Amino acid sequence: MKPLSVPERLTKNRFLLDEEQSHIEVNQEIAKATGTGKALVACCPAHVYSEEPDGTISVEYAACLECGTCLAIAAPGALKWHYPRGGFGVQFREG
Amino acid sequence: MTEPAEPDFEVIVIGAGIAGCVAAYQLARQGRSVLLIERGEAPGSKNLSGGVLYSRGIQQVFPDFLAEAPVERRVTRNYISFLNAGSSVAIDYKDARLADPVNAVTVLRAKLDVWLSEKCEQAGAMIMPGVRVDRVVTEGTRVVGVKAGDDELRAHVVVAADGVNSFVAKEAGLRQKEPLNHLAVGVKSVVALPRETIEQRFNLTGDEGAALAVVGDCTQGVGGGGFLYTNLDSLSVGIVVRLDDLTAKQKVVTDLFDHFLQHQFIAPYLEGGELLEYGCHLVAEGGLHMVGEIVMDGMVVVGDAAGLTLNTGLTVRGMDLAVGSAAAAAEAIGDALDRKDTSKAALACYRDKLFASYVGRDMKTYARAPRFLEVERMYKQYGELFADVLYGTFNLDTQPRRHLLKVARKSLARSPLTMRQLIRDGIAGARAL
Numbered sequence: 001m002k003p004l005s006v007p008e009r010l011t012k013n014r015f016l017l018d019e020e021q022s023h024i025e026v027n028q029e030i031a032k033a034t035g036t037g038k039a040l041v042a043c044c045p046a047h048v049y050s051e052e053p054d055g056t057i058s059v060e061y062a063a064c065l066e067c068g069t070c071l072a073i074a075a076p077g078a079l080k081w082h083y084p085r086g087g088f089g090v091q092f093r094e095g
Numbered sequence: 096m097t098e099p100a101e102p103d104f105e106v107i108v109i110g111a112g113i114a115g116c117v118a119a120y121q122l123a124r125q126g127r128s129v130l131l132i133e134r135g136e137a138p139g140s141k142n143l144s145g146g147v148l149y150s151r152g153i154q155q156v157f158p159d160f161l162a163e164a165p166v167e168r169r170v171t172r173n174y175i176s177f178l179n180a181g182s183s184v185a186i187d188y189k190d191a192r193l194a195d196p197v198n199a200v201t202v203l204r205a206k207l208d209v210w211l212s213e214k215c216e217q218a219g220a221m222i223m224p225g226v227r228v229d230r231v232v233t234e235g236t237r238v239v240g241v242k243a244g245d246d247e248l249r250a251h252v253v254v255a256a257d258g259v260n261s262f263v264a265k266e267a268g269l270r271q272k273e274p275l276n277h278l279a280v281g282v283k284s285v286v287a288l289p290r291e292t293i294e295q296r297f298n299l300t301g302d303e304g305a306a307l308a309v310v311g312d313c314t315q316g317v318g319g320g321g322f323l324y325t326n327l328d329s330l331s332v333g334i335v336v337r338l339d340d341l342t343a344k345q346k347v348v349t350d351l352f353d354h355f356l357q358h359q360f361i362a363p364y365l366e367g368g369e370l371l372e373y374g375c376h377l378v379a380e381g382g383l384h385m386v387g388e389i390v391m392d393g394m395v396v397v398g399d400a401a402g403l404t405l406n407t408g409l410t411v412r413g414m415d416l417a418v419g420s421a422a423a424a425a426e427a428i429g430d431a432l433d434r435k436d437t438s439k440a441a442l443a444c445y446r447d448k449l450f451a452s453y454v455g456r457d458m459k460t461y462a463r464a465p466r467f468l469e470v471e472r473m474y475k476q477y478g479e480l481f482a483d484v485l486y487g488t489f490n491l492d493t494q495p496r497r498h499l500l501k502v503a504r505k506s507l508a509r510s511p512l513t514m515r516q517l518i519r520d521g522i523a524g525a526r527a528l
């Protein structure tokens with residue numbers, strides 16, 4: 001099977017994007033001070049998080065697969081993460 | 096009386112997964128008014144599992160389950176292997192008895208859960224999809240309903256079936272943040288392949304299915320493992336890695352997944368396949384120690400939300416425990432509603448029923464399994480040792496042969512493992528598994 005990048009994989013999924021609000025918010029200071037930022041980048045299977053050259057963490061919330069791994073590993077205060085509003089986000093067709 | 100006056104429903108169930116649907120179905124069948132709330136646009140659309148459902152429990156709930164439900168294949172072949180970089184040592188257990196009666200089936204949850212929610216609807220439950228419960232509504236120590244957006248709905252009992260992340264149980268104070276060794280992340284692809292190709296590659300006929308479970312190089316030594324399950328015309332392939340070990344070893348989870356897919360012993364199974372979907376899911380790995388408070392005034396917690404999953408090294412279970420916990424909860428809620436007392440004390444019989452059932456008993460039996468599976472040697476050295484012993488046996492290099500025991504001793508001497516560790520792990524394994 002041809003190896004696919006994570007963005008290529010995500011194109012196979014069905015997403016209903018909530019254009020109005022993101023369900024993810026990173027506290028940049030705490031993320032940096034605690035090392036949570038780098039851990040988020042490494043642990044997210046959907047590559048929602050990426051580290052910018054200046055060390056801040058950017059968030060592509062539209063790609064989120066809603067597993068909750070980021071919230072589990074984040075230091076207290078570093079991340080606000082909840083499920084997207086009802087009906088939005090990834091909609092699995094296989095599961 | 097501990098009942099709030101005139102609620103909208105007798106029971107509100109949060110989450111239309113297996114636990115939520117079974118609870119809603121059983122309660123609706125008792126004649127209760129039940130609302131089942133689901134945040135996905137349709138039931139199943141947020142739900143994902145590895146894919147093997149041990150089906151005896153759900154067959155008790157739905158006697159027509161195997162004939163009617165959208166199950167994929169009936170698992171008759173269990174292949175368990177230590178997978179090293181260039182070698183693999185496996186137990187390949189195939190047994191016709193596993194097909195009659197059927198013991199386990201592969202499932203795809205976005206399909207299965209639609210069927211389950213339809214059964215709930217037929218039984219009289221009301222389904223409300225596309226609605227996220229923001230929090231439970233409390234009065235004093237008692238849960239009296241749920242809040243979703245601007246809407247507030249009230250019930251005598253709320254069932255938290257909102258999965259491993261259970262915001263509901265956390266916000267109600269029943270769960271705290273889990274330590275990372277209690278959690279793992281599963282990453283999975285569903286890969287389309289023609290039916291015949293799957294049957295040839297996995298040595299299956301008809302609707303027989305195979306479940307491959309591997310530990311070792313597939314996760315580059317990170318605690319966890321890989322899996323490969325056959326669906327009718329697709330494969331579910333993935334890894335599950337413990338979060339404490341993943342973060343400590345500073346591995347990138349998608350690198351591990353790619354490594355597994357490209358492993359020389361895994362890639363041939365996937366050859367020519369086409370990706371249908373990519374997903375992930377948090378997995379509770381804490382076993383009995385993770386099952387905390389599951390009852391409070393006006394609320395019970397079931398399924399993944401209650402931490403009910405079991406990894407015994409050989410079998411990996413969650414969905415069957417969701418069924419059992421939901422059935423126990425539905426019985427307990429029914430009794431409590433009959434007595435018009437849905438306080439914590441009245442609902443406590445849920446816990447009693449749970450621990451009298453296969454769910455609680457198995458959680459207790461395997462209480463030591465999580466700690467045993469944290470032994471790092473399981474994920475690298477043992478597989479290499481076993482392969483080394485077999486290599487010494489099969490590699491007839493024209494040198495005079497030595498007895499197996501001598502070959503094994505020499506392999507052990509070369510391995511970083513010691514005899515003491517071998518004995519200790521052997522005893523611990525025998526006790527834990």
